[in-house]
Amino acid sequence: MSDTATATPGLWNIAAHDPDRIALVEAAGREVTYGELASTADRYGRGLQALGLQTGDSVVMLLHNTADLVAFYFAAFETGLYIVAVNNHLTGPEIAYILKDSEAKAFVAADRFAAAAQLAADEAELPATARFSVGDIEGFAPLEELGKGEVGRPDQRTTGAPMLYTSGTTGRPKGVRRPLTGADPDEVPLAARWFFGIFGIGAFDDHVHICGSPLYHTAVLNFVVISIQLGHKVVLMDRWDPEDMLRLIEQERVTHSHMVPTQFHRLLALPDDVRAKYDVSSLRVMIHGAAPCPQETKRKMLDWWGPVVTEYYAATEGGGTAINGTDWLRKPGSVGLPWPNSVIKVLGDDGAELPTGTPGQVYMRMGGSSFEYHHDRAKTEASRVGDLFTLGDIGYLDEDGYLYLCDRKSDMIISGGVNIYPAEIEGQLAVHPKVADVAVFGVPHPDWGEEIKAVVQPVDGVVGDDALTAELLAFAGERLARFKLPRSVDYVDELPRDPNGKLPKRKLRDPYWVNQERAI
Structure with missing residues (x-):
């Protein structure tokens, strides 16, 4: 198939007319064609239906960046299933919660996560027939056996959707479910084409996407x-390395990617001679989001890569803004204008719209789309004012409609582009017998943006020292994923709670940010 305006996008359309076109390049260099990817997805899809899965059921993936993950995703996508991609750093109990909450009918995991996968499947009481593995996991059937011997497309085909898990102040993840559209899987969703259009990325046109971050991240x-779906080649990295990314950009003539500021920091830390020896002239648009980017870092990347560096601010729940490099230099610090068909408003505590330049809570809406937090109507309603919803971020709009963020969610920590919710960590540390009270928040880190700090009030008679810190971290390590563990613990005689029991964390957090540039 030639890269022309008449070419038809869509995985199955491309597979039918240009089966030898390269869809994926795995980390080890193995190339997977569109024909191979589509046929594997079809086989898995038939296998899922043979297990009895029906439209609207959920499946869960605990996989690293491989073609297996992508094929399983498309299998679920074409059979009308909700697809949950699980953070592979979660512990067994945390994964079990998601298996149960999503009412998963099938679970596929990679052998490198075997221990957590087995514990989760057992705790969720998932039947043996619903467990599949990439590699060997005891009690799990090899994924390659799913649909073995089956050929052709699944008998019933309808478009599925991701089911995305996002946490709130309670610390418990909540699944965001959108109504299924009933669309034909062969048709590329208009929303997908529209979304890439925001960044000037169209179908075909020799585009090459490099994926250096784990595929459990929504974006x-x-x-x-x-x-x-748009006919681009995708280059998968298993573990991100800055120089290896530059090598792949040159080798594969990469045109676009999705990145986080931590990766920018690591790239800029490379020696000048290393950065200079790779040709990055193929880049067209390198998109970053998921975490605030310090202005100094952004300027350095623009100096190096040019105006291809584009930023966006968005929510799993829908809606957002974007700004390209050229406009950012005119509006430094802004996260851009609303997407087409997206509404951004800044409201006061009374729900009234605030004037230009006045900070308030940022609310948004994406066209006529709707969502709900699975099993949590109260959380759904609490995030809304009319048909607008908020993430709790504080910001303002300038006279030209550009959004600036003044502060992040009151408590959420963003470390290396990953959202971390202190309430969950506090909930685990608080049950330790030597802890009377605890607060968790983010403090500056030169590379990750923020790192996790715990401030503990020990029970009477207990000394807050290195031994207690080691004991608390070991305790938390049995209950939380490693990336959620505090990197340091400080001790106080008493946390400054008010008479109502509320804890103004700013009083604790602000001293750590003195003379620091907050990337917001």
């Missing part, structure tokens, strides 16, 4: 599957 997975 990362979206960028990969949309790229494939």
Whole structure:
């Protein structure tokens, strides 16, 4: 198939007319064609239906960046299933919660996560027939056996959707479910084409996408599957390395990617001679989001890569803004204008719209789309004012409609582009017998943006020292994923709670940010 305006995008359309076109390049260099990817997805899809899965059921993936993950995603996508991609750093109990909450009917995991996968499947009481593995996991059937011997497309085909898990102040993840559209899987969703259009990325046109972040991230997975749907080659990295990314950009003539500021920091830390020896002239648009980017870092990347560096601010729940490099230099610090068909408003505590330049809570809406937090109507309603919803961020709009963020959610920590919710960590530390009270928040880190700090009030008679810190971290390590563990613990005689029991964390957090540039 030639890269022309008449070419028809969509995984199955491309597979039918240009089966030898390269869809994926795995980390080890193995190339997967569109024909191979589509046929594997079809086989898995038939296998899922043979297990009895029906439209609207959920499946869960605990996988690293491989073609297996992408094929399983498309299998679920074409059979009308909700697809949950699980953070592979979660512990067994945390994964079990998601298996149960999503009412998963099938679970596929990679052998490198075997211990957590087995514990989760057992705790969720998932039947043996619903467990599949990439590699060997005891009690799990090899994924390659799913649909073995089956050929052709699944008998019933309808478009599925990701089911995305996002946490709130309670610390418990909540699944965001959108109504299924009933669309034909062969048709590329208009929303997907529209979304890439925001960044000037069209179908075919020799586009090559590089994926250097884990595919359990919402945006990362979206960028990969949309790229494939639009006829782009996708280059997968298993573990991100800055120089290896530059090597792949030159080798594969990469045109676009989705990145986080931490990766920019690591790239800029490379020696000048290393950065200079790779040709990055193929880059067209390198999109970053998921975490605030310090202005100094952004300027350095623009100096190096040029105006291809584009930023966006968005929510799993829908809606957002974007700003390209050229406009950012005119409006430094802004996260851009609303997307087409997206509404951004800044409201006061009374729900009234605030004037230009006045900070307030940022609310948004994406066209006529709707969502709900699975099993949590109260959380759904609490996030809304009319048909607008908020993430709790504080910001303002300038006279030209550009959005600036003044502060992040009151408590959420963003470390290396990953959202971390202190309430969950506090909930685990608080049950330790030597802890009377605890607060968790983010403090500056030169590379990750923020790192996790715990401030503990020990029970009477207990000394807050290195031994207690080691004991608390070991305790938390049995209950939380490693990336959620505090990197340091400080001790106080008493936390400054008010008479109502509320804890103004700013009083604790602000001293750590003195003379620091907050990337917001």
